[in-house]
Amino acid sequence: MNRRDVRAVPVDEKMAVTIKKVGVIGSGQMGNGIAHVAALAGFDVVLNDVSDERLKSAMATINGHLSRQVAKQTITEDARKKALGRITTTETLDGLADCDLVIETAVEKEEVKRKIFHELCAALKPEAIVATNSSSISITRLAASTDRPERFIGIHFMNPVPAMELVELIRGIATDDSTFETAKEFVGKVGKQIAVSEDFPAFIVNRILLPMINEAIYTLYEGVGNVEAIDAAMKLGAHHPMGPLELADFIGLDTCLSIMQVLHEGLADSKYRPCPLLVKYVEAGWLGRKTQRGFYDYRGDKPVPTR
Numbered sequence: 001m002n003r004r005d006v007r008a009v010p011v012d013e014k015m016a017v018t019i020k021k022v023g024v025i026g027s028g029q030m031g032n033g034i035a036h037v038a039a040l041a042g043f044d045v046v047l048n049d050v051s052d053e054r055l056k057s058a059m060a061t062i063n064g065h066l067s068r069q070v071a072k073q074t075i076t077e078d079a080r081k082k083a084l085g086r087i088t089t090t091e092t093l094d095g096l097a098d099c100d101l102v103i104e105t106a107v108e109k110e111e112v113k114r115k116i117f118h119e120l121c122a123a124l125k126p127e128a129i130v131a132t133n134s135s136s137i138s139i140t141r142l143a144a145s146t147d148r149p150e151r152f153i154g155i156h157f158m159n160p161v162p163a164m165e166l167v168e169l170i171r172g173i174a175t176d177d178s179t180f181e182t183a184k185e186f187v188g189k190v191g192k193q194i195a196v197s198e199d200f201p202a203f204i205v206n207r208i209l210l211p212m213i214n215e216a217i218y219t220l221y222e223g224v225g226n227v228e229a230i231d232a233a234m235k236l237g238a239h240h241p242m243g244p245l246e247l248a249d250f251i252g253l254d255t256c257l258s259i260m261q262v263l264h265e266g267l268a269d270s271k272y273r274p275c276p277l278l279v280k281y282v283e284a285g286w287l288g289r290k291t292q293r294g295f296y297d298y299r300g301d302k303p304v305p306t307r
């Protein structure tokens with residue numbers, strides 16, 4: 001049977017799912033953003049994280065971003081209130097039991113994600129779809145840690161979620177057509193465009209973007225330019241909206257390093273070697289904006305370069 005024949009097999013109607021309730025695991029910048037756009041689009045959202053403190057701060061952040069949209073008149077005050085009202089929070093994966101789609105957005109560490117999927121699947125109904133927002137990790141490998149590889153998919157949002165138009169969709173080797181179509185419909189409903197990527201390390205956007213950021217860090221490491229010069233060069237000389245070092249701080253230096261490690265290991269090519277300076281910043285706990293320090297120090301009134 002060739003691939004076309006496999007795709008022609010009708011899906012089991014009993015297993016088809018209509019997405020009404022969306023679970024989001026991890027309330028960091030991506031989880032907040034996905035909860036935000038899904039709630040605005042009318043989905044009920046359950047946001048999960050490991051502590052209540054994190055969840056409270058996430059709800060405040062989401063409200064802040066929604067309020068900014070009200071101030072800019074991109075949404076109404078009524079839409080803000082309704083969206084916030086659609087989001088509930090939970091500290092346990094059991095709290096996601098009645099979700100139709102769960103999107104995992106915890107840290108970019110394979111062992112953390114595998115553990116989450118193992119626990120999550122035990123709580124979920126069999127027809128529910130499980131997705132990961134991973135930036136780089138093999139969808140096929142993550143799917144294999146679940147009880148439903150055919151109902152598992154990569155739904156990769158970009159940061160900041162409310163502002164970026166693109167979502168990458170990545171099928172694992174076992175992802176079935178109905179899961180792909182349901183994910184595609186969901187992405188359309190939250191107002192984003194899709195790019196379909198094959199399941200290779202870091203997919204499309206990060207395969208191209210992260211080596212550029214890593215090269216910018218090498219440029220800093222080798223003393224070709226300082227932080228200010230490198231960012232100004234790429235903003236003014238290549239019309240990037242953010243300089244590569246500012247963008248690395250925005251993404252999170254831990255996430256940048258994890259993506260480079262996945263590229264380096266997965267493609268076994270020395271051109272993806274993470275810059276030792278990136279490793280040093282992560283080892284220092286200087287992870288960028290989220291820890292107030294990275295290539296810039298954000299503790300004062302305005303960001304100050306750290307090199």
Ligand SMILES: CC(=O)CC(=O)SCCNC(=O)CCNC(=O)[C@H](O)C(C)(C)COP(=O)(O)OP(=O)(O)OC[C@H]1O[C@@H](n2cnc3c(N)ncnc32)[C@H](O)[C@@H]1OP(=O)(O)O
Nearest residue numbers: 065068069072074135157158159160162163206241242251
């Ligand atoms: C690592 C991965 O796996 C993949 C990735 O995501 S890689 C990262 C991809 N992202 C980028 O490259 C971002 C590059 N930067 C940009 O495009 C722009 O600097 C930016 C959109 C972030 C901000 O643009 P700007 O013109 O300076 O800001 P501003 O006018 O204030 O904001 C534009 C919109 O973004 C929203 N926004 C900005 N920052 C935000 C944030 N942190 N969270 C949520 N929304 C945000 C604003 O609310 C605004 O929304 P509306 O259009 O609804 O009003």
Ligand SMILES: NC(=O)C1=CN([C@@H]2O[C@H](COP(=O)(O)OP(=O)(O)OC[C@H]3O[C@@H](n4cnc5c(N)ncnc54)[C@H](OP(=O)(O)O)[C@@H]3O)[C@@H](O)[C@H]2O)C=CC1
Nearest residue numbers: 026027028029030049050105106107108134135157159251
């Ligand atoms: N940053 C970016 O630009 C993008 C990131 N991504 C991907 O999205 C995912 C999340 O990234 P991002 O939001 O930036 O990361 P953050 O570090 O901002 O947030 C991760 C969140 O997940 C929480 N968390 C950790 N372990 C668990 C767990 N076991 N259960 C529930 N929550 C958990 C963290 O809590 P605590 O801090 O307490 O550990 C934190 O609140 C990663 O896979 C990343 O690669 C995708 C696109 C863009």
